[in-house]
Amino acid sequence: GQQVMQIPQYQHVQEGEDFTTYCNSSTTLSNIQWYKQRPGGHPVFLIQLVKSGEVKKQKRLTFQFGEAKKNSSLHITATQTTDVGTYFCAGLWEYGNKLVFGAGTILRVKS
Amino acid sequence: GAVVSQHPSWVICKSGTSVKIECRSLDFQATTMFWYRQFPKQSLMLMATSNEGSKATYEQGVEKDKFLINHASLTLSTLTVTSAHPEDSSFYICSALVPSAMTDTQYFGPGTRLTVL
Numbered sequence: 001g002q003q004v005m006q007i008p009q010y011q012h013v014q015e016g017e018d019f020t021t022y023c024n025s026s027t028t029l030s031n032i033q034w035y036k037q038r039p040g041g042h043p044v045f046l047i048q049l050v051k052s053g054e055v056k057k058q059k060r061l062t063f064q065f066g067e068a069k070k071n072s073s074l075h076i077t078a079t080q081t082t083d084v085g086t087y088f089c090a091g092l093w094e095y096g097n098k099l100v101f102g103a104g105t106i107l108r109v110k111s
Numbered sequence: 112g113a114v115v116s117q118h119p120s121w122v123i124c125k126s127g128t129s130v131k132i133e134c135r136s137l138d139f140q141a142t143t144m145f146w147y148r149q150f151p152k153q154s155l156m157l158m159a160t161s162n163e164g165s166k167a168t169y170e171q172g173v174e175k176d177k178f179l180i181n182h183a184s185l186t187l188s189t190l191t192v193t194s195a196h197p198e199d200s201s202f203y204i205c206s207a208l209v210p211s212a213m214t215d216t217q218y219f220g221p222g223t224r225l226t227v228l
Contacts, residue, residue, distance in 0.1 A: 001171075033216075033217075035219075041221075041222075042202075042204055042219055042220065042221045042222040043155065043204070043219050044219070045216070045217075045218065045219070048216060088154060088155070090155075097143065097160075097208060098145070098157055098160065099145070099157070099206075099217055100157070101154045101155045101156075102154065103153075103154045104154050106152075
Protein backbone atom coordinates (compact mmCIF):
# COMPACT_ATOMS: atom_id res chain seq x y z
CA GLY A 1 0.00 0.00 0.00
CA GLN A 2 0.92 3.63 -0.13
CA GLN A 3 3.32 4.72 2.55
CA VAL A 4 5.05 7.86 3.68
CA MET A 5 8.38 7.44 5.42
CA GLN A 6 9.31 10.12 7.93
CA ILE A 7 12.63 10.69 9.65
CA PRO A 8 14.00 11.18 12.18
CA GLN A 9 11.78 9.50 14.74
CA TYR A 10 13.01 11.71 17.50
CA GLN A 11 15.07 14.87 17.86
CA HIS A 12 16.21 16.59 20.99
CA VAL A 13 17.65 20.07 20.40
CA GLN A 14 18.91 22.96 22.45
CA GLU A 15 16.67 26.00 22.35
CA GLY A 16 17.81 28.21 19.51
CA GLU A 17 19.04 25.35 17.34
CA ASP A 18 17.38 24.49 14.05
CA PHE A 19 15.27 21.40 13.41
CA THR A 20 14.31 19.54 10.25
CA THR A 21 12.05 16.58 9.60
CA TYR A 22 11.82 14.80 6.26
CA CYS A 23 9.12 12.81 4.52
CA ASN A 24 9.45 10.59 1.50
CA SER A 25 7.04 8.69 -0.70
CA SER A 26 8.02 6.10 -3.29
CA THR A 27 5.29 7.34 -5.61
CA THR A 28 4.23 10.81 -6.71
CA LEU A 29 1.93 12.60 -4.32
CA SER A 30 -0.99 14.83 -5.17
CA ASN A 31 -0.25 16.95 -2.14
CA ILE A 32 1.37 16.72 1.25
CA GLN A 33 0.13 18.16 4.50
CA TRP A 34 1.88 18.86 7.77
CA TYR A 35 0.40 18.61 11.24
CA LYS A 36 1.61 19.34 14.75
CA GLN A 37 0.41 17.42 17.75
CA ARG A 38 1.23 18.67 21.21
CA PRO A 39 1.57 16.08 23.99
CA GLY A 40 -1.93 14.99 24.97
CA GLY A 41 -3.52 16.94 22.14
CA HIS A 42 -4.84 16.25 18.67
CA PRO A 43 -3.18 16.93 15.32
CA VAL A 44 -3.47 20.51 14.20
CA PHE A 45 -3.21 21.33 10.53
CA LEU A 46 -0.19 23.48 9.69
CA ILE A 47 -0.01 23.66 5.94
CA GLN A 48 -0.68 21.97 2.63
CA LEU A 49 1.74 21.84 -0.30
CA VAL A 50 0.39 21.13 -3.75
CA LYS A 51 2.79 22.37 -6.40
CA SER A 52 6.06 20.82 -7.47
CA GLY A 53 9.00 22.63 -5.82
CA GLU A 54 6.70 24.67 -3.62
CA VAL A 55 8.16 26.48 -0.63
CA LYS A 56 5.97 28.04 2.02
CA LYS A 57 6.89 29.88 5.18
CA GLN A 58 5.08 30.44 8.42
CA LYS A 59 7.24 32.63 10.66
CA ARG A 60 10.12 30.34 11.69
CA LEU A 61 8.72 27.31 9.85
CA THR A 62 9.68 26.57 6.25
CA PHE A 63 7.93 23.85 4.29
CA GLN A 64 9.22 22.43 1.02
CA PHE A 65 7.74 20.08 -1.54
CA GLY A 66 10.19 18.35 -3.84
CA GLU A 67 10.29 18.85 -7.58
CA ALA A 68 9.16 15.28 -8.15
CA LYS A 69 6.41 15.64 -5.53
CA LYS A 70 7.75 12.63 -3.68
CA ASN A 71 9.44 14.27 -0.74
CA SER A 72 8.89 17.12 1.63
CA SER A 73 10.56 18.75 4.58
CA LEU A 74 9.68 20.97 7.50
CA HIS A 75 12.44 23.19 8.87
CA ILE A 76 12.18 25.19 12.07
CA THR A 77 14.69 27.98 12.57
CA ALA A 78 15.85 28.82 16.08
CA THR A 79 13.58 26.45 17.96
CA GLN A 80 11.68 27.58 21.01
CA THR A 81 10.17 25.55 23.84
CA THR A 82 6.74 26.17 22.33
CA ASP A 83 7.79 24.13 19.30
CA VAL A 84 7.74 20.94 21.36
CA GLY A 85 5.46 18.25 19.97
CA THR A 86 5.19 15.63 17.28
CA TYR A 87 5.26 16.75 13.67
CA PHE A 88 3.47 14.56 11.14
CA CYS A 89 3.47 14.71 7.41
CA ALA A 90 0.51 13.20 5.60
CA GLY A 91 0.39 12.37 1.92
CA LEU A 92 -2.49 12.39 -0.48
CA TRP A 93 -2.35 10.61 -3.81
CA GLU A 94 -4.18 11.38 -7.01
CA TYR A 95 -7.59 9.70 -7.40
CA GLY A 96 -7.96 9.31 -3.68
CA ASN A 97 -8.94 11.30 -0.64
CA LYS A 98 -7.27 9.18 2.02
CA LEU A 99 -4.47 10.80 3.95
CA VAL A 100 -1.60 8.50 4.85
CA PHE A 101 0.37 9.73 7.81
CA GLY A 102 4.08 9.41 8.36
CA ALA A 103 5.29 7.99 11.65
CA GLY A 104 5.93 11.45 13.01
CA THR A 105 8.98 13.17 14.44
CA ILE A 106 8.99 13.94 18.15
CA LEU A 107 10.70 17.23 18.88
CA ARG A 108 11.99 18.05 22.36
CA VAL A 109 13.56 21.42 23.04
CA LYS A 110 15.90 21.91 25.96
CA SER A 111 16.03 25.42 27.40
CA GLY B 112 -11.69 27.85 9.24
CA ALA B 113 -13.81 24.72 9.38
CA VAL B 114 -14.54 23.37 12.86
CA VAL B 115 -15.02 19.75 13.78
CA SER B 116 -16.15 18.64 17.22
CA GLN B 117 -16.07 15.27 18.91
CA HIS B 118 -18.01 13.96 21.85
CA PRO B 119 -17.12 12.73 24.33
CA SER B 120 -13.56 13.95 24.72
CA TRP B 121 -12.77 11.00 26.96
CA VAL B 122 -14.60 7.91 28.12
CA ILE B 123 -13.86 5.03 30.46
CA CYS B 124 -15.92 1.90 30.11
CA LYS B 125 -16.00 -1.68 31.28
CA SER B 126 -14.92 -4.53 29.06
CA GLY B 127 -17.80 -5.87 27.00
CA THR B 128 -19.77 -2.64 26.81
CA SER B 129 -20.30 -0.49 23.72
CA VAL B 130 -19.21 3.11 23.33
CA LYS B 131 -20.50 5.65 20.82
CA ILE B 132 -18.35 8.55 19.66
CA GLU B 133 -19.83 11.47 17.74
CA CYS B 134 -18.09 13.60 15.16
CA ARG B 135 -19.76 16.81 14.02
CA SER B 136 -18.89 19.41 11.43
CA LEU B 137 -20.06 22.64 13.03
CA ASP B 138 -20.02 25.22 10.28
CA PHE B 139 -20.03 23.21 7.09
CA GLN B 140 -21.52 20.12 5.53
CA ALA B 141 -19.28 17.10 5.21
CA THR B 142 -20.27 14.32 2.87
CA THR B 143 -17.08 12.49 3.77
CA MET B 144 -15.58 11.98 7.19
CA PHE B 145 -12.72 9.81 8.30
CA TRP B 146 -12.06 7.87 11.49
CA TYR B 147 -8.52 7.38 12.74
CA ARG B 148 -7.03 5.56 15.69
CA GLN B 149 -3.83 6.54 17.41
CA PHE B 150 -2.07 4.34 19.94
CA PRO B 151 0.36 5.97 22.39
CA LYS B 152 3.49 7.34 20.72
CA GLN B 153 2.33 6.11 17.33
CA SER B 154 1.01 7.72 14.21
CA LEU B 155 -2.58 8.06 13.09
CA MET B 156 -3.98 5.01 11.37
CA LEU B 157 -7.01 5.38 9.14
CA MET B 158 -9.77 3.02 10.22
CA ALA B 159 -12.55 3.88 7.82
CA THR B 160 -14.04 6.42 5.46
CA SER B 161 -17.55 7.48 6.34
CA ASN B 162 -19.80 8.62 3.50
CA GLU B 163 -23.10 10.33 4.13
CA GLY B 164 -26.01 8.14 3.15
CA SER B 165 -23.97 5.07 2.31
CA LYS B 166 -21.93 2.36 3.96
CA ALA B 167 -18.54 3.16 5.35
CA THR B 168 -15.40 1.89 3.67
CA TYR B 169 -13.13 0.09 6.10
CA GLU B 170 -9.39 -0.24 5.88
CA GLN B 171 -7.80 -3.64 5.77
CA GLY B 172 -7.69 -5.28 9.18
CA VAL B 173 -10.45 -3.17 10.71
CA GLU B 174 -13.49 -5.19 11.75
CA LYS B 175 -16.63 -3.52 10.44
CA ASP B 176 -18.85 -5.43 12.85
CA LYS B 177 -16.84 -4.20 15.79
CA PHE B 178 -16.45 -0.59 14.73
CA LEU B 179 -19.87 0.51 13.50
CA ILE B 180 -19.97 3.74 11.56
CA ASN B 181 -23.12 5.68 10.78
CA HIS B 182 -23.06 8.88 8.74
CA ALA B 183 -26.74 9.71 8.86
CA SER B 184 -26.52 13.43 8.12
CA LEU B 185 -24.20 15.88 6.43
CA THR B 186 -22.89 17.11 9.76
CA LEU B 187 -22.71 13.98 11.91
CA SER B 188 -20.84 10.71 11.81
CA THR B 189 -20.77 8.26 14.70
CA LEU B 190 -18.36 5.49 15.57
CA THR B 191 -19.58 2.78 17.92
CA VAL B 192 -17.01 0.48 19.44
CA THR B 193 -19.01 -2.66 20.20
CA SER B 194 -18.08 -5.09 22.95
CA ALA B 195 -15.02 -3.05 23.80
CA HIS B 196 -11.93 -4.75 25.20
CA PRO B 197 -8.80 -3.29 26.80
CA GLU B 198 -6.91 -3.59 23.51
CA ASP B 199 -9.43 -1.13 22.01
CA SER B 200 -8.17 1.56 24.37
CA SER B 201 -6.85 4.28 22.13
CA PHE B 202 -7.23 7.85 20.93
CA TYR B 203 -9.96 8.00 18.28
CA ILE B 204 -9.90 11.02 15.98
CA CYS B 205 -12.30 11.97 13.23
CA SER B 206 -11.80 14.37 10.38
CA ALA B 207 -14.13 15.95 7.89
CA LEU B 208 -13.33 16.56 4.27
CA VAL B 209 -13.78 20.07 2.93
CA PRO B 210 -13.65 20.07 -0.85
CA SER B 211 -12.01 22.99 -2.56
CA ALA B 212 -11.17 24.03 -6.07
CA MET B 213 -7.48 23.29 -5.61
CA THR B 214 -7.45 20.25 -3.38
CA ASP B 215 -9.48 18.77 -0.58
CA THR B 216 -8.59 19.54 2.99
CA GLN B 217 -9.31 17.51 6.09
CA TYR B 218 -10.12 19.19 9.37
CA PHE B 219 -9.61 17.12 12.49
CA GLY B 220 -11.70 16.89 15.59
CA PRO B 221 -10.11 17.12 19.04
CA GLY B 222 -10.20 13.35 19.53
CA THR B 223 -11.78 10.96 22.01
CA ARG B 224 -9.62 9.08 24.47
CA LEU B 225 -11.15 5.67 25.16
CA THR B 226 -10.03 3.58 28.10
CA VAL B 227 -11.50 0.10 28.47
CA LEU B 228 -11.05 -1.48 31.87
